[in-house]
Amino acid sequence: MYVAVKGGERAIDNAHALLAKKRRGATDIPELTVDQVREQMPFAVSRVMSEGSLYDPQLAALAIKQAAGDLMEAIFLLRAYRTTLPRFASSMPIDTSAMQLSRRISATFKDLPGGQLLGPTYDYTHRLLDFALLAEGEQPGPEIDPQAAIEKCPRVLDFLVDEGLMSRDGDSSAAVPDITREPLEFPANRAQRLQALARGDEGFLLALSYSTQRGYGRNHPFAGEIRIGELEVWIEPEELDFAVPLGDIEVTECEMVNQFIGGKGIEAQFTRGYGLAFGYAERKAMGMALVDRALRAEEFGEEVQGPAQQEEFVLAHCDNVEAAGFVSHLKLPHYVDFQSELELIRKLRAQPGSQQEQTP
Amino acid sequence: MTSLHNAQQQADSGYNFAYLDEQSKRMIRRGLLKAVAIPGYQVPFAGREMPLPYGWGTGGMQLTAAILGRDDVLKVIDQGADDTTNAVSIRRFFGRTAGVATTLRTPEATVIQTRHRIPETPLSADQIMVYQVPIPEPLRFIEPSESETRTMHALGDYGVMHVKLYEDIATFGHIATSYAYPVTVDDNYVMDPSPIPKFDNPKLHMSPALMLFGAGREKRLYAVPPYTRVESLDFEDHPFEVQSWEHNCAICGSADSYLDELIVDDAGSKQFVCSDTDYCLQRRDQQLSGEGAQ
Known part of the structure; x- marks a missing residue:
């Protein structure tokens, strides 16, 4: 048997x-x-x-x-x-302008207060395999100037805001939603969207942002500023009426400057997209900023043409834990359902007088 | 930042009873109460990450975790069988995190988590079925937008569903949906009964057991309360009918259970056996004891 x-x-x-x-x-x-x-x-x-x-x-x-x-x-x-950890507080909004910078670049201004700081980056490396790494024992690193101090480094987009060329993004002081504690429903608001994108798959966001550059929902971006560094996270516990620092985290922030809205009596303005990721994650932050901007199409009265502009499409598919799980579940047995399909297809083929030709 | 725990000590006792914390369970139970109050309505809930992948039963597991008590007896089946790997894995998970008794026998279970089948043994009023659901929205493959489908449910706008079934008949001469066959619950909402074969649809109708459905990735749950009318969509001239086989079960001889088709040799010879392993075993045992008595 x-x-x-x-x-x-x-x-x-x-x-x-x-x-x-x-x-x-x-x-x-x-x-x-x-x-x-x-x-x-x-x-x-x-x-x-x-x-x-x-x-x-x-x-x-x-x-x-x-x-x-x-x-x-x-x-x-x-x-x-x-998911098993209790959520005991919400942090205060982090202030990325107070960041201890390790890298800061702007593609929109040649020079600016705080300067361009290249920092550690693969950007200008020649992608030649370094066979020296096959051996161990090297301890590279730049010379450190003990006198060096960090200049004050205001955010690039604030210059545009101060000139009235762009609206200010900011704390709406509304309660912060938490997509891991409340179900995400559509249409979502920007805070929920940004949370979903921050958790979203880097590759998926990269591909979607690339698609906007190739015309599927074009939004004419400039990398206004990318900054990477450490900053303090503060919380204000309920039992205290002052905030206390929790610790330092490294983040990567990207702010894109995008083309205009305006007309119909409103002066033309730049728009923006925002990306933030933990650690050193430039590609992720840039992809996120481009997709954030694309998802604001409706807010700015733009025609929704590309997948990157469709909120439900992007948010429902950007999570790689969900995507990997559902794709991999095809490995689970499906023989009950397949059996019912077998039964059906045999029945369809066995019908007397069926006009169906043999299916390929 | 230093972490607040010692990863070495993350033993099973480090988790709450049945894995989920009590606040999450309360959130899910509130959703379940709403689901029972509005049969067939898809209640959004803040699905938690489970330590199993999405698509592998995380929705069903969250519901099971939320309703499980210390005295419950849990049965887990996949494809009707208790010994399929994913059923084993989920049963072990609750054995480990909740320490509840588990069983392979349908009549002994108080909670039955299932993927793709309803047991052949009739259920009773003190049992709860928990279904793992991949896509809870029966209209999804007709309308991909969630905003749209929620509106369609609110308006009872189910014409497209019948058009789809009609198109099947026009093309194939039959309704070409053999599993996840849509049903109307309590004459109101159209519901996806999860990917059970349509063979199992009639078991949902006026069942004495409570039926709970959980979709973890899609973060929806819904329910069919006991003794609720559940009707499969059809037409007067094309009434709903279930699968039937020309064979009986090769093990227990059952002529009225859902059969799996096995290919048993290189020549492609086939054999048919019950998909519900417990039902098959019960019948076999009865036959053996019957033979023994003669």
């Missing part, structure tokens, strides 16, 4: 053991430590913290190690942990 897929329990246990072996690799090579991952893979850690919606480099590094470098799996691990 043939017996269908029995022994699920043992199969699962064996699969877990095989996975642990796969993750560890050859045992004559030293095991990767979580500290190594945290310190030497900062971009992976940033991505996992951003899309995992939890700022904790140590746990993100643990997740990356546990996921054997599969970042989506690591994001999922961090999310599943995050």
Whole structure:
């Protein structure tokens, strides 16, 4: 007697053991430590913290190690942990103009207060494999000027606001929605959209923002400012009437300047898109800013032509934990439903006098 | 920032009973009460991330976690079977996080979480069925926008659904939907019964058991209260009918249960067996004890 897929329990246990072996690799090579991952893979850690919606480099590094470098799996691990944590307070709005900058660039002004600060970036590297890295032991780094002080560094877009060329974005002082605690319903507001995009898949946002550049909802962007650095997070506990600092986090912020709205008696104005991500995550922040701007089409009375401008399409599909889960569930058995399809297709083909030709 | 916990000590006892914290459970129970009060209505809820992937039963698991008590006896099936890997995984999860008794026998269970089937053994009034739902919106493949479909439900605007079924008949001579076959609940909302084969649709009608449906990724839950009318959509001249087989179950001989088709050799020979493994086993046991008594 043939017996269908029995022994699920043992199969699962064996699969877990095989996975642990796969993750560890050859045992004559030293095991990767979580500290190594945290310190030497900062971009992976940033991505996992951003899309995992939890700022904790140590746990993100643990997740990356546990996921054997599969970042989506690591994001999922961090999310599943995050969901068990109590939410005890909302932070005060962070002030990115008070950031301890490690990088700050503007593509709209050649020089500006605070200056352009290139910082650590791959931008002007030649993408030639550095075979010297095959060997270990190098400790590179720039010379440090102990006298150097950081200049005051106002935000680029504020200059445009002060000139009246752009409206101010700001704290509406309304209660902050939390899409992880309240269901996201459509139409969403901008705060909810930005939250969803901040958790959204970097690749998906990159592709969508690219599509706006190629004409599917064009919005004429300039990278007004990108800044990366550390800043303090403050909370105001209910039992105190003053705020206390919680700690420092590194963030990447991108503000895009986009083409105009106006006409019908209103003076022309630039518009903007906003992107923010944990850690050093420039590509993510830029993609997010472009998609944020695209999603404001309706607000600005623009025709919705491209997928990047469709709120339901973007927000319902940008989460990679949801997407990866639903695509991967196709691996689960579907033989009951498939059986009903088999029964149906045989019935359709067996109909007397069926006009249907043989289907291919 | 330093983390507030020690990752080493994250043992199973580190989680609340049945994994979810009590506030999340309360939120889900409030949603369930609303769902029971408005049969077939899709209640949005703030679905939590579960430690299993979306699409693998996170909606059903959240409902199970929200309703599970210490005295409950849990059964988990996938494709009608208790021993499919995902059913094993979910049953283990609640065994681990809630420590509740689990069973493979339908009559013993108080909560049955299922994917794609309703057990063949008739359910009773002290049982709750929890369905895992991938796409809760029956109108989704006709209208992709959630804003639109919610309006259509509010207006009872279900004409497109019948047009779709009519087009099937015009094209194929039959309604070409064999699972996730839409139903009308309590003469009001059109509902997706989850991807159960249409064979199982009649079991929803006037069932003494409470039926709860959870879609984790889509963050919707809905319900069919006990003894509620559930009718499958059809036409007077094309009445709803369920699947039937020319074969009986190769193990227990059942002629009226849903059968899985197995390909048993390289020549493609087929065999048909019950998809509901517990039902099949119960019948087999009865037959054996019957033979033993003779």
